[in-house]
Amino acid sequence: MKYSSICLFLLFSLLLIISGYLHASDEFDDNLFDAHIEVHVGQAGDNFYRVRMDEDEQPYLSFDEAIFSLIDMASECSAGVCEAYLPQDIRRESPPFVIDTNNARCYRGDAEQQNVTLRDHSGDVLIHWKSMAACFPIKVMWSIDDYRLNIEPLFTSSAELRKKAKLLKETTRQEAKAIALQTRKPAINPENGVGLSSRFAMTSAYHSRTHQDVFVLSDSLISTQHSYSRLSIDSRADDPIVYYNVEVHDDKHETSLQLGHVLLDGGIFSRPQTLDNGVYYTNRKQIVEFGNLQLERTTDPNINIDVLVNGIYQNAYQSDDFGRFVVEENNIAPGDVLTFRYYLDSGNWMDEQVVVAGLDEAFLMKNQWGVDVVANGGGNHETAAVVEYGIGSYLTAGGTAFTSENEDIVALQMRYLPAHWLAGYIGFVPSTHRFPVELEILFDTHQSLSIEWNKSDVFESSEDTYDSVKYYWSLDGVSVNANLTREEDFYRAVSRINTKVAKSLFLAVESDYTASRYTQSHTSLFSIELTKSGFSDASWRVKTQCDDHGQFQQTDASLRYSCKGCQLGGFLKTDTVITNISSRYRDDNVDVHGSIEARFNSNLLIKLYGSSEDVGIEVTAQFGAKTYVHGRSIEEADTFLPPMDIEYTDWDKYDAAKLKGRVIDAKGNGVADVGLKVMNQRTKTEEDGQFEFLDVPVRDHLPVFIDEGSLDLNLMPEQNPVYVNTRRVAVTKPTISLVSSFGIDGYLHGDFPPDGYLHFLHIESQLEYSSEIERDGFFMAEGLTAGRYMVTLDVDGKEKVMETSFDGDFWIGGLIYTVSDFQ
Numbered sequence: 107m108k109y110s111s112i113c114l115f116l117l118f119s120l121l122l123i124i125s126g127y128l129h130a131s132d133e134f135d136d137n138l139f140d141a142h143i144e145v146h147v148g149q150a151g152d153n154f155y156r157v158r159m160d161e162d163e164q165p166y167l168s169f170d171e172a173i174f175s176l177i178d179m180a181s182e183c184s185a186g187v188c189e190a191y192l193p194q195d196i197r198r199e200s201p202p203f204v205i206d207t208n209n210a211r212c213y214r215g216d217a218e219q220q221n222v223t224l225r226d227h228s229g230d231v232l233i234h235w236k237s238m239a240a241c242f243p244i245k246v247m248w249s250i251d252d253y254r255l256n257i258e259p260l261f262t263s264s265a266e267l268r269k270k271a272k273l274l275k276e277t278t279r280q281e282a283k284a285i286a287l288q289t290r291k292p293a294i295n296p297e298n299g300v301g302l303s304s305r306f307a308m309t310s311a312y313h314s315r316t317h318q319d320v321f322v323l324s325d326s327l328i329s330t331q332h333s334y335s336r337l338s339i340d341s342r343a344d345d346p347i348v349y350y351n352v353e354v355h356d357d358k359h360e361t362s363l364q365l366g367h368v369l370l371d372g373g374i375f376s377r378p379q380t381l382d383n384g385v386y387y388t389n390r391k392q393i394v395e396f397g398n399l400q401l402e403r404t405t406d407p408n409i410n411i412d413v414l415v416n417g418i419y420q421n422a423y424q425s426d427d428f429g430r431f432v433v434e435e436n437n438i439a440p441g442d443v444l445t446f447r448y449y450l451d452s453g454n455w456m457d458e459q460v461v462v463a464g465l466d467e468a469f470l471m472k473n474q475w476g477v478d479v480v481a482n483g484g485g486n487h488e489t490a491a492v493v494e495y496g497i498g499s500y501l502t503a504g505g506t507a508f509t510s511e512n513e514d515i516v517a518l519q520m521r522y523l524p525a526h527w528l529a530g531y532i533g534f535v536p537s538t539h540r541f542p543v544e545l546e547i548l549f550d551t552h553q554s555l556s557i558e559w560n561k562s563d564v565f566e567s568s569e570d571t572y573d574s575v576k577y578y579w580s581l582d583g584v585s586v587n588a589n590l591t592r593e594e595d596f597y598r599a600v601s602r603i604n605t606k607v608a609k610s611l612f613l614a615v616e617s618d619y620t621a622s623r624y625t626q627s628h629t630s631l632f633s634i635e636l637t638k639s640g641f642s643d644a645s646w647r648v649k650t651q652c653d654d655h656g657q658f659q660q661t662d663a664s665l666r667y668s669c670k671g672c673q674l675g676g677f678l679k680t681d682t683v684i685t686n687i688s689s690r691y692r693d694d695n696v697d698v699h700g701s702i703e704a705r706f707n708s709n710l711l712i713k714l715y716g717s718s719e720d721v722g723i724e725v726t727a728q729f730g731a732k733t734y735v736h737g738r739s740i741e742e743a744d745t746f747l748p749p750m751d752i753e754y755t756d757w758d759k760y761d762a763a764k765l766k767g768r769v770i771d772a773k774g775n776g777v778a779d780v781g782l783k784v785m786n787q788r789t790k791t792e793e794d795g796q797f798e799f800l801d802v803p804v805r806d807h808l809p810v811f812i813d814e815g816s817l818d819l820n821l822m823p824e825q826n827p828v829y830v831n832t833r834r835v836a837v838t839k840p841t842i843s844l845v846s847s848f849g850i851d852g853y854l855h856g857d858f859p860p861d862g863y864l865h866f867l868h869i870e871s872q873l874e875y876s877s878e879i880e881r882d883g884f885f886m887a888e889g890l891t892a893g894r895y896m897v898t899l900d901v902d903g904k905e906k907v908m909e910t911s912f913d914g915d916f917w918i919g920g921l922i923y924t925v926s927d928f929q
Contacts, residue, residue: 852921
């Protein structure tokens with residue numbers, strides 16, 4: 107106990123001393139601190155925006171190019187004076203909005219100059235949120251409760267010119283959608299080539315108990331159009347090969363063969379399983395099924411990941427030294443949306459969303475065969491084969507054969523969807539006369555009920571069975587889970603309420619009751635958990651448990667803080683510093699763990715850590731390298747080592763993909779200075795229209811957004827966004843085409859009430875342009891492209907439709923329509 111107290115004292119002293127010297131170089135300049143706020147421009151949100159806050163929580167925005175893009179205005183800055191122009195002022199013929207940062211004044215033309223509140227911060231100019239209204243034609247409102255800045259432009263933005271109006275008549279809308287679906291372009295696939303990548307880390311560590319230690323981590327992968335292989339080595343393990351996986355698949359990822367680390371869906375006879383030395387073949391495309399969920403993902407090493415279900419915090423995970431983590435959740439309902447929120451470093455987050463399959467998505471098509479074969483090289487050397495057949499669109503039946511060193515089992519199973527809200531899954535094991543059953547019932551889009559009967563965790567005749575009933579209810583901001591289970595020796599009832607109580611703040615209340623089936627003994631636990639999970643450099647969690655008598659059991663608490671550009675000791679510059687502290691109080695004992703990880707650059711990091719029993723330091727050197735062989739697969743390579751360019755990369759980006767493309771006009775010429783965005787990365791095209799995005803995550807249907815405000819008035823994208831598929835260490839080369847656009851104007855004649863609209867729907871692209879009809883019948887719309895249009899006259903909630911064609915170079919004027927033209 108004495109030694110633990112001394113270690114605990116040293117740990118707190120270490121954290122306090124280092125934290126006292128740890129500060130961002132600009133964290134307390136001018137009594138301002140970093141913060142992230144939500145920004146709404148008009149009716150659209152702009153996600154989260156990094157600002158500086160004063161002690162009264164009043165935001166200051168950085169006065170750079172980003173602020174002009176935020177409010178949709180073009181700008182030119184020189185010698186501390188910026189000129190901003192309205193979106194429609196392409197030729198810049200009107201007086202600009204002038205912001206003189208040298209004298210802290212704003213004006214336009216001969217109007218009276220207004221003083222504004224500016225702050226100088228390390229050479230950058232910050233503007234107070236209230237002063238934005240004096241400099242730009244906008245209204246601004248700051249909501250401190252929601253940490254949201256609402257900006258209302260007092261001018262017509264480029265987005266408003268393309269705003270959506272009321273829907274067309276149902277038949278017309280469906281017809282237009284059908285045509286659009288036929289002509290919609292699929293996502294652009296990566297090049298057919300070979301990507302090779304490796305990363306290597308060597309760590310020298312000193313622990314208070316084990317003293318000096320040196321270990322090595324290594325990760326390697328090979329990626330092709332039809333295969334993906336990965337090998338991980340950790341010298342600390344008894345078997346240094348801690349992970350390997352080889353996957354071969356077809357173009358559509360419907361048929362695949364995997365070797366090594368394999369995740370399996372347990373089906374009706376068992377829970378999901380993980381094999382470390384397995385073989386798995388399937389001719390079905392893998393989907394994320396409801397119920398008991400098991401998913402493996404890869405991200406940056408040793409980072410925190412929050413899992414949200416339908417926007418409500420559910421659980422937290424941490425990736426391992428290689429960036430892998432496995433999500434295991436139950437009570438996942440059909441159609442749920444899972445969000446993985448990755449905290450990469452200070453001011454840098456990324457969300458990934460996964461949609462759970464619906465009730466009707468687990469069935470084979472009629473007359474289709476499904477085959478799954480599994481073999482386990484460890485344990486009892488189990489082997490299983492599943493063969494199923496689609497009798498109807500929503501009726502699938504088949505059989506399962508299982509063999510191991512101990513027994514052989516043959517079983518039958520069937521899935522059936524008698525109604526869109528009810529799905530059944532039943533099995534039969536003749537040797538034990540067991541009938542496992544699953545029923546999924548959807549009451550509506552917010553409620554579901556799952557019934558499991560005679561189920562087991564593993565597919566063995568001697569395994570105990572259980573029955574369960576699970577109820578799930580979810581609305582915006584709150585979800586309820588209730589799970590009643592009957593096992594061999596006891597009953598268990600677990601209920602949990604998750605709710606969003608404030609911005610990025612989530613509360614969970616859980617009760618866990620267990621009672622013996624044969625005695626009078628029972629136990630109850632109640633827990634309350636408060637979690638801060640949002641786009642912030644700091645997150646924390648506190649959880650307290652007590653029994654049914656109100657007697658305290660334990661409290662767990664954790665804190666994570668990430669700081670960008672911090673300094674150690676006031677002089678040692680770092681790239682990022684991540685602090686993690688966790689503690690547990692139970693039985694009058696406190697167990698504390700803490701760590702401070704300082705990343706000086708992409709190749710060097712130092713980690714200090716300690717607990718009530720141990721302290722230590724680790725110094726790690728790491729690097730990565732990758733190469734991509736264009737236009738060939740391994741089978742096509744005519745030499746064992748073809749010519750290749752090796753590119754050095756960061757440890758956590760060694761498997762990232764790359765986008766290299768070109769933006770062209772209708773004549774095939776490159777278009778310069780076009781703004782493009784992929785997730786949180788932005789770039790502009792070069793003179794010949796070329797662009798490049800490095801370190802792009804691996805995604806299907808990853809959107810590439812085109813900034814239409816950066817285009818000439820008579821140009822617009824043929825498709826926005828353009829979707830691409832990316833592959834690990836591969837290059838995707840999209841060509842983004844721009845088409846000539848034009849405007850139209852004219853008059854509507856006839857008897858019609860005021861406040862009417864004309865909507866112009868391009869049938870092929872399904873883009874819609876709207877114009878308000880003025881009192882004299884004048885209308886105008888911009889951004890149209892050549893093609894056939896469905897024109898809808900919308901007055902007093904009544905819609906009439908006509909069809910026409912437009913084709914022009916810059917402007918089509920003098921159009922004349924009459925009310926009688928519309929049917």
